[in-house]
Amino acid sequence: MNLLLLLIVPLIAAIGIMLSPRVSALRQISLAASLVQLVLVGWLLFQMLNTRSVSAQPLYFEQVYQWFPSWNIQFHIGVDGIAISMMILTALVVLAGVLVSWQESILPKEFFFLLMFLSLGAYGFFMARDIFTLFFFLELAVIPKFLLIGIWGSGQKEYSAMKLALMLMAGSALVFVGLTGIYLEAHSFDLFVLSATHFPVAFQYLFYPLLFIGFGIFAALFPFHTWVPDGHASAPTAASMFLAGISMKLGGYGCLRVASFLMPDAAIHYAPVIIVLSTCAILYGAFVTLLQSDLKYMNAYSSVSHCGFVMLGIGVFNTTSVYGAILQMISHGLMTALFFAAIGMIYYRTHTRKIDELGGLLAKLPFISTVFVIAGLCSLGLPGLSGFVAEMTVFVGSWEDKSLWVRSATVLSCASIVVTAVYILRATGKVIMGPIRETFVALSDAVWYEKMAAIFLLAGIFVMGIAPFLLQYIIGNEAATIVNRGAQVLINK
Amino acid sequence: MLVYEWLILKQEIFLSLLIVGILLLWLFRDLSNETWIRIMNIFLFVNILIGFTGFHYGKLFGDTFLSSPLILFEKVLLSFALWLISLFSYGWLRKMKNLPEFYLLLLTSLLGMYIMLSAGNLLLFYLGLEMSTLPLAGAANFEFNSKKSSESAMKLVLSSAFSSAILLMGISWLYGMMGSLDYAVISTQIGHSPLSILAFLLILSGFAFKISAVPFHLWTADVYQGAPVAVTAFLSVVSKSAVIMVMIPFLYQTFEEKIDVWYPALIMLALASVLVANLFAVQQLNLKRLLAFSSIAQVGFLLIGLSAHSQTGATSVLFFLIIYLFSNLAAFGVVSVLSSDYGKEDIQQLSGLYSTHPFLSWVLALSLFSLAGIPPTAGFFGKFFLLLSGANKGNYWVIAIAAINMVISLYYYLRVVKTIFMNHPVTHMENKPLAFPVKFALIICLLGILVVGFLGGFYEHIFQLLNGIN
Numbered sequence: 001m002n003l004l005l006l007l008i009v010p011l012i013a014a015i016g017i018m019l020s021p022r023v024s025a026l027r028q029i030s031l032a033a034s035l036v037q038l039v040l041v042g043w044l045l046f047q048m049l050n051t052r053s054v055s056a057q058p059l060y061f062e063q064v065y066q067w068f069p070s071w072n073i074q075f076h077i078g079v080d081g082i083a084i085s086m087m088i089l090t091a092l093v094v095l096a097g098v099l100v101s102w103q104e105s106i107l108p109k110e111f112f113f114l115l116m117f118l119s120l121g122a123y124g125f126f127m128a129r130d131i132f133t134l135f136f137f138l139e140l141a142v143i144p145k146f147l148l149i150g151i152w153g154s155g156q157k158e159y160s161a162m163k164l165a166l167m168l169m170a171g172s173a174l175v176f177v178g179l180t181g182i183y184l185e186a187h188s189f190d191l192f193v194l195s196a197t198h199f200p201v202a203f204q205y206l207f208y209p210l211l212f213i214g215f216g217i218f219a220a221l222f223p224f225h226t227w228v229p230d231g232h233a234s235a236p237t238a239a240s241m242f243l244a245g246i247s248m249k250l251g252g253y254g255c256l257r258v259a260s261f262l263m264p265d266a267a268i269h270y271a272p273v274i275i276v277l278s279t280c281a282i283l284y285g286a287f288v289t290l291l292q293s294d295l296k297y298m299n300a301y302s303s304v305s306h307c308g309f310v311m312l313g314i315g316v317f318n319t320t321s322v323y324g325a326i327l328q329m330i331s332h333g334l335m336t337a338l339f340f341a342a343i344g345m346i347y348y349r350t351h352t353r354k355i356d357e358l359g360g361l362l363a364k365l366p367f368i369s370t371v372f373v374i375a376g377l378c379s380l381g382l383p384g385l386s387g388f389v390a391e392m393t394v395f396v397g398s399w400e401d402k403s404l405w406v407r408s409a410t411v412l413s414c415a416s417i418v419v420t421a422v423y424i425l426r427a428t429g430k431v432i433m434g435p436i437r438e439t440f441v442a443l444s445d446a447v448w449y450e451k452m453a454a455i456f457l458l459a460g461i462f463v464m465g466i467a468p469f470l471l472q473y474i475i476g477n478e479a480a481t482i483v484n485r486g487a488q489v490l491i492n493k
Numbered sequence: 494m495l496v497y498e499w500l501i502l503k504q505e506i507f508l509s510l511l512i513v514g515i516l517l518l519w520l521f522r523d524l525s526n527e528t529w530i531r532i533m534n535i536f537l538f539v540n541i542l543i544g545f546t547g548f549h550y551g552k553l554f555g556d557t558f559l560s561s562p563l564i565l566f567e568k569v570l571l572s573f574a575l576w577l578i579s580l581f582s583y584g585w586l587r588k589m590k591n592l593p594e595f596y597l598l599l600l601t602s603l604l605g606m607y608i609m610l611s612a613g614n615l616l617l618f619y620l621g622l623e624m625s626t627l628p629l630a631g632a633a634n635f636e637f638n639s640k641k642s643s644e645s646a647m648k649l650v651l652s653s654a655f656s657s658a659i660l661l662m663g664i665s666w667l668y669g670m671m672g673s674l675d676y677a678v679i680s681t682q683i684g685h686s687p688l689s690i691l692a693f694l695l696i697l698s699g700f701a702f703k704i705s706a707v708p709f710h711l712w713t714a715d716v717y718q719g720a721p722v723a724v725t726a727f728l729s730v731v732s733k734s735a736v737i738m739v740m741i742p743f744l745y746q747t748f749e750e751k752i753d754v755w756y757p758a759l760i761m762l763a764l765a766s767v768l769v770a771n772l773f774a775v776q777q778l779n780l781k782r783l784l785a786f787s788s789i790a791q792v793g794f795l796l797i798g799l800s801a802h803s804q805t806g807a808t809s810v811l812f813f814l815i816i817y818l819f820s821n822l823a824a825f826g827v828v829s830v831l832s833s834d835y836g837k838e839d840i841q842q843l844s845g846l847y848s849t850h851p852f853l854s855w856v857l858a859l860s861l862f863s864l865a866g867i868p869p870t871a872g873f874f875g876k877f878f879l880l881l882s883g884a885n886k887g888n889y890w891v892i893a894i895a896a897i898n899m900v901i902s903l904y905y906y907l908r909v910v911k912t913i914f915m916n917h918p919v920t921h922m923e924n925k926p927l928a929f930p931v932k933f934a935l936i937i938c939l940l941g942i943l944v945v946g947f948l949g950g951f952y953e954h955i956f957q958l959l960n961g962i963n
Binding site for chain 1: 804805808862867868869873877878880881884885887889892893896897899900903904907908910911914915949952953956
């Protein structure tokens with residue numbers, strides 16, 4: 001299959017949306033495009049598994065085009081297991097995002113256009129095998145996010161939009177300096193060529209922090225996470241879903257695929273710092289979440305906490321922990337998108353997101369309440385749902401590290417689950433259970449598009465929770481490849 | 494001497510004939526403004542096409558006038574920019590008295606730039622430079638009844654006279670040292686005497702004045718704000734590009750000996766330009782002033798690329814100039830419409846522009862994104878390559894400062910975008926339809942912004958043109 005299709009479909013859909021005369025038409029175009037994307041990604045996965053049983057390749061559906069020959073830059077795309085699983089996540093979240101925003105009435109054309117544009121950027125990012133291309137797609141998504149939050153957002157939206165755009169741009173500026181360094185060292189941007197280059201250790205020590213922090217800002221690395229709560233809380237539902245579900249994963253993926261993969265010496269050298277920062281993020285995020293009274297802020301801060309697990313897994317840098325980090329990225333993407341969708345549905349009906357002003361929704365909104373509860377349980381790591389699988393793997397991975405203080409960090413991070421349970425159960429209790437308020441008596445439950453959106457995400461969560469071996473089969477080898485470079489460094493020492 | 498050798502002068506000949514033709518036509522025929530504009534747009538387009546007619550290589554007048562595919566290409570670019578400016582200023586030009594004068598002045602200035610680009614001798618270069626600058630002072634004063642316009646013309650004349658004096662001082666010292674002003678002689682005989690360094694620094698300062706690099710930028714904002722938008726666009730895009738195009742062979746070939754002088758000087762100018770201009774731009778309330786400071790910052794980025802002293806560096810500079818041409822002209826095109834049709838030049842007055850003028854808003858937003866260097870606009874590619882080539886000497890801290898400045902610049906560009914898209918309209922703006930030439934020019938700019946960056950082949954083409962530059 002031609003990978004370019006995954007870029008062309010959103011592009012054509014975006015152009016079609018801009019040209020479409022009626023609101024209903026642009027909804028249909030967006031829905032059709034996101035369904036096609038899902039089918040394409042599924043077909044991609046199927047084909048990859050088919051070829052894989054015959055021969056183990058590092059990369060599938062590879063394509064190389066000359067782009068800027070005098071700089072030795074190619075447009076090089078291709079996917080492996082990690083990329084495909086992230087693309088599945090993207091397809092699911094985008095589909096759900098389109099469905100959730102079905103009734104968008106303010107400037108719907110521009111809204112869906114930007115949404116399609118965001119998905120284009122995410123696919124491009126995950127399939128890029130050349131870090132110039134990767135950087136291009138990383139920055140591509142900044143402006144649509146700015147506009148989505150600033151135009152369709154709520155609360156202090158302009159402040160949040162500006163903060164998000166500037167912080168993410170600062171992140172990409174750091175990444176850019178890192179890329180410049182890599183290029184001058186290896187004279188190539190191609191990941192395949194770069195992975196064969198061994199960068200001098202002093203060079204790695206200088207440039208690894210730039211790349212890691214740069215991508216880390218996207219992934220809410222503590223203490224650069226401050227754009228997350230404001231951005232997520234101000235954004236319209238679909239944009240929150242995209243931001244938390246996919247955009248933060250771009251950062252995690254970049255940390256793993258570019259920073260730690262290319263500079264394993266530095267990854268091991270700086271591991272203590274990363275582990276400390278991610279433990280801070282996990283605990284800080286969890287405790288701050290306790291104090292939130294707004295559902296969206298609650299989920300945004302809990303995202304900081306959950307993304308801390310991704311960084312912890314990358315920081316510990318062994319096969320299990322990296323595998324866990326990838327699982328956590330996917331799991332968190334699905335779970336948080338579902339949570340934001342549920343919050344959006346509740347907000348659409350009750351016009352409030354304050355936990356204290358809600359109550360007893362189960363009686364009138366059974367479907368939405370169920371979704372809310374499942375998302376919450378997934379967040380606190382209930383076995384059988386994706387969160388448990390992912391967090392457990394990260395813990396097991398970081399416990400494998402025998403040094404005392406990594407283990408203490410693991411224990412501390414584990415303890416955050418208790419805090420998570422407190423805020424999730426409290427919010428669920430207040431919002432879902434209890435007597436219903438008289439203002440909410442007339443509310444009606446989810447309609448077909450909202451149900452569809454939730455069902456797609458729920459399916460992902462359940463499949464991952466019940467049959468994690470499927471993902472193990474897709475991702476396992478690649479996670480090992482990344483870590484092996486680090487293991488090689490340790491052996492050489 | 495054969496006649497066809499003279500054909501390397503084809504563009505200069507055509508422009509001279511055109512200028513004389515305008516004068517004669519003006520004398521004998523009383524045409525309406527609309528007709529004038531139509532005629533001129535056609536001739537300006539023909540002027541672009543003439544660049545594609547062959548006769549690339551040659552030298553004339555004892556090697557003082559040179560031509561090569563590269564020079565031809567640069568001339569075509571400048572002509573193209575003038576054509577776009579003429580198209581998008583339609584609404585403003587239509588209302589002007591003495592319209593042919595405007596074209597006379599700008600065409601003379603363009604002719605001066607052609608000569609400047611083709612010069613193989615400092616004297617001819619100086620002649621071209623003056624010829625390109627002086628008419629602009631007249632053009633800047635084109636709104637006779639506006640005091641600001643006169644003020645800006647006065648400032649332009651004074652500051653350019655000052656910078657020319659400095660430049661001329663440097664040139665005369667060089668002549669005193671070597672007895673020749675031919676580039677070929679200079680490049681081989683300049684040596685390392687202290688006087689030659691001083692002379693070179695004076696010449697470089699003269700250049701810095703023309704491209705308004707910090708600390709030689711003080712005239713820029715006032716002139717840009719006061720002059721009519723069309724002239725501001727010409728100043729910020731065409732004049733600047735021409736001088737930077739000249740700087741490439743100038744620094745890389747003629748004064749290559751002096752690299753240990755100009756390299757640190759360029760880096761200092763560049764960093765001062767990006768920092769100071771960005772910090773000033775953050776405070777601006779007027780869109781034209783904002784664009785003035787942003788163009789100073791862009792010059793800073795260009796100088797970083799220019800400091801690379803490599804073929805890729807020169808290519809990136811030219812490539813960025815093309816992108817800058819499209820982006821800046823798109824921005825000025827929108828400003829021109831807003832200022833001539835609605836009398837609005839302040840950022841605050843653009844609140845909620847999107848609700849009434851979606852097309853103009855998108856053009857302005859995309860051009861600002863391109864100036865900020867954000868994908869998918871071409872500016873991303875332009876900036877990326879500029880900085881990448883600037884880093885090739887391993888000076889990462891320069892790149893780091895430049896990258897930080899990209900974040901600062903994003904702030905003030907986004908502030909405009911925020912005002913357009915997110916604020917509520919203050920006053921109701923009725924939607925006047927755009928004139929066809931304006932729309933056409935804006936669409937060309939938009940295509941340029943969206944497409945040029947992706948054209949790796951085009952970049953390669955420029956790379957080939959610059960073969961042997963280093």
